[in-house]
Ligand SMILES: Cc1ncc(C[n+]2csc(CCOP(=O)(O)OP(=O)(O)O)c2C)c(N)n1
């Protein structure tokens with residue numbers, strides 16, 4: 613567990629340095645979801661960094677809220693999918709690390725283009741059904757923003773997954789209460805997402821997404837609940853911008869980069885644990 617926390621500190625440094633390097637990108641949601649990504653790729657998932665697109669006989673992950681690509685790219689690089697030096701190309705012309713993940717750049721670890729919100733749940737369900745057809749008993753994981761749930765396609769997918777008993781799917785919602793324009797309650801109230809998923813026929817769990825022990829424990833619990841006829845949803849409470857005091861808990865850092873001074877202040881709060889890229 614101590615090791616996972618050490619990795620998370622480095623991933624947060626990568627996120628901040630990447631968005632600062634091009635003065636664009638999305639640090640807020642990335643920082644908030646760091647524990648989740650590190651737990652998934654360094655502890656929970658059975659996966660192979662030599663990467664094949666089909667993901668047969670391994671767990672696979674789909675990022676639906678593609679704007680938080682910095683945390684995804686850093687985690688993939690730190691887990692061995694590609695050289696950490698490539699993180700320096702984030703959002704640059706001809707980089708494989710586009711602002712929103714794309715498949716045509718052939719970056720190892722990326723299986724769908726995302727960023728046009730609302731589509732990842734449908735893809736994850738398709739992949740989970742394909743695993744069943746292939747006799748592959750591994751799990752499909754996905755991550756979605758809470759604001760992203762404003763997109764109606766999610767609710768069609770959620771209903772479909774319950775009806776078709778897609779019980780090899782673990783979908784996590786980043787319940788940070790924030791979206792691009794402000795708090796989710798002000799933009800469009802989501803009500804009780806947990807209760808909504810349950811009446812749609814899902815099994816639900818709740819966790820503190822910024823507590824590594826709780827994240828690991830809950831993801832393990834979720835895995836133990838697969839294969840029981842219901843899709844599993846995890847309501848993950850996070851603080852947008854977690855780990856940097858002046859970025860935490862506000863939508864202001866949804867999609868802007870720190871300046872030089874802010875970067876210095878932020879990095880001072882996050883020890884360099886694995887070596888900066
Ligand atoms: C279909 C679609 N509509 C609108 C947007 C613009 N957009 C990008 S991020 C975002 C906010 C999403 O909120 P949430 O999923 O909660 O992400 P967070 O701000 O918490 O990172 C919006 C509306 C988009 N990318 N795709």
Ligand SMILES: [Mg+2]
Nearest residue numbers: 758759790791
């Ligand atoms: Mg949000």
